[in-house]
Amino acid sequence: MPRKNQALDGVNERFLEAMNNIIAKRTTEVTNISQFAESLGSNASAITQIKNPAYQRSVSLQMLTKLCERYDVNGHWLLTGKGTMFGEEEKDMLKTIMNRLEVLEKKVGD
Secondary structure, eight states: OOOSOHHHHHHHHHHHHHHHHHHHHOOSSOOSHHHHHHHTTOOHHHHHHHHOGGGOOOOOHHHHHHHHHHHOBOHHHHHHSOSOSBTHHHHHHHHHHHHHHHHHHHHHHO
């Protein structure tokens, strides 16, 4: 039986996509679903229920928040599917701002 809210289905799909990406890259200490779930304050059973539409379980706000904070996942992408999975866009904006501040500091110093 499919979930009733397709928007939440999209969030679940992107959550699972991010999880698979994080585990596959092995750039963190997380190498399996149990470790991933634990890193978000949850357990493997919760992930299994999110993966299986029969349970009709959605990712909790707490897990989404921890995913974004701990693994630099782009919250906008996670909720809407727009943008990039990881926070590259935000990092690029921050670099641009920092560069502009350096230019301004040099002008003020002259």
